[in-house]
Amino acid sequence: MDRTEELRSTEVEDPGGHLHREIRRLFLLFLIFCGCFLQGNLGKIILFPKETSTDHVILKPTVERPLKQLTVCLRSYTDLSRDHSLFSIATPTMDNAFLIFPQPPKSCGVYINQEVISFNVDPEVAAWKQTCVAWDSETGLLQLWINGKRYPRRVTTSRSPIGPQMSVILGQEQDSFGGRFDAKQSFVGELCDINMWDYVLPPETITQYFHSSHNINGNFIGWNNELYSSKGNAKVLKDEFCSLYPV
Ligand SMILES: [Ca+2]
Numbered sequence: 001m002d003r004t005e006e007l008r009s010t011e012v013e014d015p016g017g018h019l020h021r022e023i024r025r026l027f028l029l030f031l032i033f034c035g036c037f038l039q040g041n042l043g044k045i046i047l048f049p050k051e052t053s054t055d056h057v058i059l060k061p062t063v064e065r066p067l068k069q070l071t072v073c074l075r076s077y078t079d080l081s082r083d084h085s086l087f088s089i090a091t092p093t094m095d096n097a098f099l100i101f102p103q104p105p106k107s108c109g110v111y112i113n114q115e116v117i118s119f120n121v122d123p124e125v126a127a128w129k130q131t132c133v134a135w136d137s138e139t140g141l142l143q144l145w146i147n148g149k150r151y152p153r154r155v156t157t158s159r160s161p162i163g164p165q166m167s168v169i170l171g172q173e174q175d176s177f178g179g180r181f182d183a184k185q186s187f188v189g190e191l192c193d194i195n196m197w198d199y200v201l202p203p204e205t206i207t208q209y210f211h212s213s214h215n216i217n218g219n220f221i222g223w224n225n226e227l228y229s230s231k232g233n234a235k236v237l238k239d240e241f242c243s244l245y246p247v
Contacts (some may be wrong), residue, residue, distance in 0.1 A: 043223070043242040045192045047235045048171045053183040055232035056171040059194070059221050066161035070220070071201040072100065073132040073145075073209055075242060078189030080104065081124075085173035085185055086131060087194070089166050095175050097162050100133055101185075110135075110144060113158040119144045119151050130193075130210050134200045137161050143200075148210035150203065168221065170194065171234055192242035196221035 048055055072087055081104050089098035099111035104124040109116050110133055121144070132145040140155040167174060170191060172181035195218030201209075209216050217224045230236055 043192060043240060045190050045237045045240040045242050046170065046194075046230065047190050047237055048187050049233050049235070051183050051186055051188050052232060053172070053181045053186065055186070055234045056169050056181065057228050057230045057234050057236075058178075059168040059170065060227035061166065061168060061196070061220050062222065062225065062227070063220070064164050064166075065198070066163045067198055067220070068137045068161045069135065069199045070098070070162070071132060071134040071197045071199065071206075071218075072098075072195070073130065073201075073206070073218075074194040075128055075130045075192050076187075076189060077126075077128045077191075078187065079126045080188055083185055084187045085169075085171070086187065086191075087133075088169045088172065088174045089162065090169070090174040090177045091163060091166050092177050095177070095180070097166065098135075099173065100131060101173065102131075108144060108146070110142060112142065112156045113160055113162065115156055115158045117142055117154045117156060119154070121146055121151060122149075132201070132206050132209070134206075136200050145206055145210075148207055150206075168196075192240070193223055194221065195223050 046057055074087060076086055078084070083101060083103045086100040086102060087098075091097045094114050096111040096114050096116075099109070101109040101111065102124070103109055103118075106121060106123050108119045108121045110119065112135055130145075130147055132143075134143040134145075135141070135156070137159050140157065140159055142154045142156050144151045167178040169178070171187045173185040174180065175182065195216060197218045198220045221227070
């Protein structure tokens with residue numbers, strides 16, 4: 001029996017060999033898949049290490065146009081027990097054109113064109129949290145989602161689009177266009193996966209985004225586009241597992 005015949009006969013005699021190879025192949029595919037998954041989810045986190053009236057991050061929208069609809073989603077981690085800004089948009093004429101303003105322990109304010117709508121929410125806990133806000137100027141319908149749960153919807157009186165010129169700031173609450181910050185309303189903690197769309201995301205997409213933010217990038221402000229600049233002590237920490245943190 002030459003070497004080839006020997007191998008062939010081993011294959012015939014060892015029907016488990018095929019199964020073995022198949023398992024090994026699947027295992028290799030699994031490793032490749034895991035590698036891609038982890039790499040794909042390696043993102044960044046913005047750290048606001050202390051209470052100041054100066055540390056902030058400026059986000060640049062991809063285009064300048066008035067927003068008739070919007071959705072903002074972000075993840076945050078803080079132990080603040082006072083009011084703070086999660087996401088602040090000012091226009092030249094309105095300092096609270098759009099603002100997500102948690103008021104722990106059980107309230108979250110959302111401002112649309114200076115009008116505040118207060119939601120009663122579950123008590124804050126020191127854990128990663130995903131917040132999404134969606135608004136449609138035509139109907140005034142305002143949605144607040146926290147950790148995949150939509151709170152009872154509200155309707156704003158305001159029906160005017162936001163913008164087109166806007167200053168988008170993280171870490172501070174604007175009382176003028178791009179400025180007049182108050183340390184007692186600043187954000188202290190960590191933020192990541194900050195995306196904004198110029199339309200209302202369907203509920204299933206928001207739910208999907210809560211479970212995994214993999215490959216999701218807002219068309220108005222995209223977390224992967226890196227169109228931001230940080231000021232003061234606000235630090236962008238690279239290669240962090242934002243998406244994999246339990247929220
Ligand atoms: Ca303000």
